[in-house]
Amino acid sequence: MADSTMVRALQTEAWRQLQAHQSQLSNSGTRITELFAQDPQRSATLGLTCGNIHVDFSKHLLTTQTLMLLVQLAEAVDLPQAITDLFRGDAVNNTECRPALHMALRGLDVETHPDIKPDVDDALARMQTLVDAVHSGTWRGYSGKIIRDVVNIGIGGSDLGPAMVTRALRANHLDGIRSHFVSNVDPAHLSNCLSQLNPETTLFVVASKSFGTLETMQNAGQARRWLIAAADDQEQVRVNLHKHFIAVSANKQAAVDFGIEASQVFPVWDWVGGRFSLWSAIGLPIAMAVGMPRFRELLAGAELVDQHVATTPLASNVPVLMGLLAVWYRNFWDAGSHAVLPYAQDLELLPGFLQQLEMESLGKSVDRDGEAVAISTGPVIWGSAGTNGQHSFHQLLHQGTGFVPADFIAIASPSVADNLQQHQHLLANCFSQSRALMEGKTSQQAEQELLGAGEDGARAASLAKHKAVPGNRPSTTFLLDNLNAFNLGSLIALYEHKVFVQSVAWNINAFDQWGVEIGKQLSASAFAALNGDEAAAQTLDPSSQALIGLCLRQAGSTT
Numbered sequence: 016m017a018d019s020t021m022v023r024a025l026q027t028e029a030w031r032q033l034q035a036h037q038s039q040l041s042n043s044g045t046r047i048t049e050l051f052a053q054d055p056q057r058s059a060t061l062g063l064t065c066g067n068i069h070v071d072f073s074k075h076l077l078t079t080q081t082l083m084l085l086v087q088l089a090e091a092v093d094l095p096q097a098i099t100d101l102f103r104g105d106a107v108n109n110t111e112c113r114p115a116l117h118m119a120l121r122g123l124d125v126e127t128h129p130d131i132k133p134d135v136d137d138a139l140a141r142m143q144t145l146v147d148a149v150h151s152g153t154w155r156g157y158s159g160k161i162i163r164d165v166v167n168i169g170i171g172g173s174d175l176g177p178a179m180v181t182r183a184l185r186a187n188h189l190d191g192i193r194s195h196f197v198s199n200v201d202p203a204h205l206s207n208c209l210s211q212l213n214p215e216t217t218l219f220v221v222a223s224k225s226f227g228t229l230e231t232m233q234n235a236g237q238a239r240r241w242l243i244a245a246a247d248d249q250e251q252v253r254v255n256l257h258k259h260f261i262a263v264s265a266n267k268q269a270a271v272d273f274g275i276e277a278s279q280v281f282p283v284w285d286w287v288g289g290r291f292s293l294w295s296a297i298g299l300p301i302a303m304a305v306g307m308p309r310f311r312e313l314l315a316g317a318e319l320v321d322q323h324v325a326t327t328p329l330a331s332n333v334p335v336l337m338g339l340l341a342v343w344y345r346n347f348w349d350a351g352s353h354a355v356l357p358y359a360q361d362l363e364l365l366p367g368f369l370q371q372l373e374m375e376s377l378g379k380s381v382d383r384d385g386e387a388v389a390i391s392t393g394p395v396i397w398g399s400a401g402t403n404g405q406h407s408f409h410q411l412l413h414q415g416t417g418f419v420p421a422d423f424i425a426i427a428s429p430s431v432a433d434n435l436q437q438h439q440h441l442l443a444n445c446f447s448q449s450r451a452l453m454e455g456k457t458s459q460q461a462e463q464e465l466l467g468a469g470e471d472g473a474r475a476a477s478l479a480k481h482k483a484v485p486g487n488r489p490s491t492t493f494l495l496d497n498l499n500a501f502n503l504g505s506l507i508a509l510y511e512h513k514v515f516v517q518s519v520a521w522n523i524n525a526f527d528q529w530g531v532e533i534g535k536q537l538s539a540s541a542f543a544a545l546n547g548d549e550a551a552a553q554t555l556d557p558s559s560q561a562l563i564g565l566c567l568r569q570a571g572s573t574t
């Protein structure tokens with residue numbers, strides 16, 4: 016690879032030393048368990064705190080030297096300066112010539128952009144007014160009935176964050192309003208949702224930063240037709256549609272053109288990326304579900320992490336370490352994926368949210384200047400709520416070839432007050448999975464266990480090979496005292512900043528997502544072909560032509 020196409024990190028002395036250090040750790044077969052034996056303080060030293068979240072980095076392939084070299088790498092790529100630039104409001108999203116100022120939504124005062132704070136405060140005040148009006152029953156539907164259901168119509172960043180947080184804060188939901196999220200262009204999604212609802216008591220939030228996203232426009236249009244069609248007096252609905260539709264968008268005119276009252280369009284701004292937007296009015300469904308005081312606690316939890324990132328030395332800066340460890344495993348240990356394992360059913364949507372946050376931000380093959388990156392960038396992010404995964408994919412985590420670094424997320428207090436015992440089982444499983452990944456089991460241990468259980472010698476010896484677990488597989492454990500709005504805000508912000516750290520190390524833009532456009536462009540001609548447009552069909556590749564031909568024949572034969 017020519018020098019001009021190499022990311023800066025690769026040219027640093029720290030990178031070279033990290034390669035040598037990794038070889039040394041790998042060749043010597045260094046085990047995490049040995050690192051604990053050598054340092055009785057390891058758990059305390061590598062257990063950091065950010066707000067109310069304790070982050071245990073001790074179960075990593077991480078020595079004092081690793082940490083030192085990773086911090087040197089961060090300094091060599093000017094991470095402190097990059098953080099300053101981000102917080103100062105520089106156009107860090109260079110391909111779209113924009114800053115990335117989601118931190119301003121949770122309190123950061125950006126001196127270079129003095130217009131932001133009044134706009135943010137005004138939007139929060141408007142959210143408060145709307146939430147109060149709906150909950151107090153001042154805001155009513157076309158027939159005068161109180162709103163009972165709020166349906167968010169949005170996709171990607173206009174869905175995943177609000178849906179995840181609303182789900183996670185289940186225990187804080189206010190009475191009276193049920194929340195729903197519709198994202199997929201598959202008509203089954205909207206139709207399943209609407210089948211449970213009464214149009215007279217349903218409020219739709221059409222959330223789209225661009226107000227041009229196919230899925231959202233299709234679903235919003237269909238929702239409007241449903242509302243009108245269901246009414247006895249359709250004229251009454253038509254003149255009162257504004258009682259059932261509000262929008263959140265950076266494209267106010269498009270929302271107005273769709274038919275939403277200008278006064279009911281809440282703002283997002285171009286300096287907020289879609290996947291970083293749940294802190295803005297895109298978070299309206301969250302505020303509607305848990306109330307504005309809780310929504311503000313969510314913001315405060317994130318703001319605490321912003322301050323931590325901006326002021327804490329690199330070696331004890333939690334998101335910096337999260338990001339540097341991600342680089343360590345991706346580039347030096349060739350880990351192609353990363354598992355997110357929340358041991359909390361209420362966090363079941365977290366892996367999906369993080370997939371967008373991490374994979375849209377870090378799924379890049381060119382650097383900020385458009386040159387090919389010479390190293391691997393974002394890994395595949397996946398996972399699901401524990402303990403379910405233990406009965407499914409954990410087999411691969413324990414015995415598969417290669418390793419998958421994992422994040423375990425545990426909540427100290429029970430989610431259900433009257434069943435402490437099951438909560439203790441949940442925590443016991445969480446901590447034991449990370450322990451099992453680290454310690455593993457030798458075939459000798461397995462053989463002894465089998466013999467102890469009465470197995471005969473030959474079978475014990477052969478079965479032991481299958482029961483051995485390599486161990487030495489790294490994980491981080493995040494321990495929250497409670498799954499409340501403040502702590503959840505902190506947790507999400509930790510991941511946001513982690514992603515930024517990785518992007519700096521790899522010299523890629525974390526805030527654009529040009530790759531998603533190609534599919535949108537191509538779907539127009541496929542749609543035309545599905546509608547019988549022969550000329551459009553001829554522009555498709557042979558496989559698509561054949562598939563569409565089959566669809567048309569099969570649909571034809573069933574109608």
Ligand SMILES: O=P(O)(O)OC[C@H]1O[C@H](O)[C@H](O)[C@@H](O)[C@@H]1O
Nearest residue numbers: 171172173223224225228289531
């Ligand atoms: O909010 P919208 O403009 O409707 O965008 C919704 C989503 O669509 C896109 O295709 C992007 O990949 C996402 O980053 C974005 O969050």
